Amino acid sequence: MARWPRQILFGDIDAMFASAAVLTDPSLAGQPVAVGGPPPRGIVAAASYEVRRFGVRSAMPTIQAMRLCPQLILVPPDRPLYQRLHRQIQDVTHRFFPETEWTSIDEFYTETTRLQIRHPDPRELGEALKADIRRTTGLTCTVALASGKTVAKIAADFHKPDGLAVIAPGSEAAFLAPLPIRSLPGMGPKSTEAIERLGIHTVGDLLEPRFESALVRQLGTRLAALQALALGHDSDPVVADREAKSVSHETTFDEDTNDPALLEPIIHGFLESLTHDLRLEGLAAGSFTLKLKDSHFHITTRQRKFSSPANYDPDLWPDIRAALHELLQPRSRYRLVGLGLSDLVPASEPLFDRRQRDAVAILDRLIERHGTGVVRLGGLPHKGDGHKKRGRRAKD
Ligand SMILES: [Mg+2]
Structure with missing residues (x-):
C-alpha cells in the first residue's frame, strides 16, 4: 500500500451527549432523546439521530424542539459524565497516537503520517480505533482519514453516524466537487446564499x-483561499495540547467580522463555559491563548499568564478582553475565534471565600439546568464586565 505524504485522522463521537444519556439509561436506546434545559428558556445542547429526523438541532430552543417532536424525551446535561467519557476516549487516543489535538470534548485531530509504518492501511487503523473507543466507552465514533484537516472533517460529517471515511491523496477534489458549498468551513447561510x-x-x-x-x-x-479548500489543499497543522491539561473552544462565523461588539460576547461566552467546566473539575487556569483567524486564513494568537490561577470568569475576563483589543487589526476581518485555558492546576482552597464558593456552586447548578447564557450572579464582583450577555450556545 502506497504511503501518503501526509495523513490526518479526525475522530468525532456520534451525538455524544445524547449517546451518553443512553449509556446511563439503556431503555432510552432508539428513543427520541435530546439533552438540554427545560422550557421556556432551555435550549437543546445535543440531539440524538432519532430526533434529528424531526428537524431538531442543537442550539434550538427546547420549546421549539418539543413542537417539532412532541414525543421528545428531554434529558438534563450531565457534565461530570461527559468529562469522564472524555478522559476514557483520551486514554484510547494516547494508546494509539503520540499527539492529539482536541477541538472540543468529543472531536480530535491527530497526524498519522509516521504511523503508516505500523498501520499501512488507513482503513485498518480507523477500524481499530473505532473498535477500541466502543469497547472502552460504549460510544460510537465516526473517523475520517485524509491528507488535511478540512477534508477529514467534511468527510466525517458525511459519514455519520458510526462511519469510517478514507479520502486518499489525489482524490480530495473529486470527493468535494459534488458537495454543497455550505460544506466548506466558514460558509454560513448568508455567504452561501450570496454565492x-x-x-x-x-x-x-x-x-x-x-x-x-x-x-x-x-x-x-477570499476566493483564492476557498478554491484551495475546494481542491483539498490544506496544510493546517495538528496543534497538540502542549500542556498535559487545557480546555478550549472555537467557532467560525457566518460572516467575517472585526466588530468588538460581536466578538467580545462570543469570547466571553467561551470563557463562562470553560470556567464552569474547570470548577466542576476542581481546576484553575494559569494562562490563556486567544486565537483569531482572518479572512485570508492567517492565524494570530496571544498567550498570557494570569496574575494567579483562577476559575471564576470575572477574574479572568479583563486580561482576555485586553488581549483581544491588542490582536484586532482595523483592516482585517476575522472568520474564526478561539479561546483556550491552560496551565491547569488543582484549584487552591479557597479560591473564593466560603460565601462566594457556595454562591458559585448554586450558579453552576443553574448553568447545568439553563446553559451559561442565562444566569449571572448578582452578589459577586464582575471586574470589567460591562457588556450584554450573549444569547446561547450548544455543542453537537
Ligand atoms: Mg460529535
Missing part, C-alpha cells in the same frame, strides 16, 4: 472557469 444567487451550488463549481469572474466580484481576495 448560490450566482447559480453556483457545489464545491466543484468554485473551480469552474465560467464562474470565475462572478466569483471574483462576489468574494474578492
Whole structure:
C-alpha cells in the first residue's frame, strides 16, 4: 500500500451527549432523546439521530424542539459524565497516537503520517480505533482519514453516524466537487446564499472557469483561499495540547467580522463555559491563548499568564478582553475565534471565600439546568464586565 505524504485522522463521537444519556439509561436506546434545559428558556445542547429526523438541532430552543417532536424525551446535561467519557476516549487516543489535538470534548485531530509504518492501511487503523473507543466507552465514533484537516472533517460529517471515511491523496477534489458549498468551513447561510444567487451550488463549481469572474466580484481576495479548500489543499497543522491539561473552544462565523461588539460576547461566552467546566473539575487556569483567524486564513494568537490561577470568569475576563483589543487589526476581518485555558492546576482552597464558593456552586447548578447564557450572579464582583450577555450556545 502506497504511503501518503501526509495523513490526518479526525475522530468525532456520534451525538455524544445524547449517546451518553443512553449509556446511563439503556431503555432510552432508539428513543427520541435530546439533552438540554427545560422550557421556556432551555435550549437543546445535543440531539440524538432519532430526533434529528424531526428537524431538531442543537442550539434550538427546547420549546421549539418539543413542537417539532412532541414525543421528545428531554434529558438534563450531565457534565461530570461527559468529562469522564472524555478522559476514557483520551486514554484510547494516547494508546494509539503520540499527539492529539482536541477541538472540543468529543472531536480530535491527530497526524498519522509516521504511523503508516505500523498501520499501512488507513482503513485498518480507523477500524481499530473505532473498535477500541466502543469497547472502552460504549460510544460510537465516526473517523475520517485524509491528507488535511478540512477534508477529514467534511468527510466525517458525511459519514455519520458510526462511519469510517478514507479520502486518499489525489482524490480530495473529486470527493468535494459534488458537495454543497455550505460544506466548506466558514460558509454560513448568508455567504452561501450570496454565492448560490450566482447559480453556483457545489464545491466543484468554485473551480469552474465560467464562474470565475462572478466569483471574483462576489468574494474578492477570499476566493483564492476557498478554491484551495475546494481542491483539498490544506496544510493546517495538528496543534497538540502542549500542556498535559487545557480546555478550549472555537467557532467560525457566518460572516467575517472585526466588530468588538460581536466578538467580545462570543469570547466571553467561551470563557463562562470553560470556567464552569474547570470548577466542576476542581481546576484553575494559569494562562490563556486567544486565537483569531482572518479572512485570508492567517492565524494570530496571544498567550498570557494570569496574575494567579483562577476559575471564576470575572477574574479572568479583563486580561482576555485586553488581549483581544491588542490582536484586532482595523483592516482585517476575522472568520474564526478561539479561546483556550491552560496551565491547569488543582484549584487552591479557597479560591473564593466560603460565601462566594457556595454562591458559585448554586450558579453552576443553574448553568447545568439553563446553559451559561442565562444566569449571572448578582452578589459577586464582575471586574470589567460591562457588556450584554450573549444569547446561547450548544455543542453537537
Ligand atoms: Mg460529535
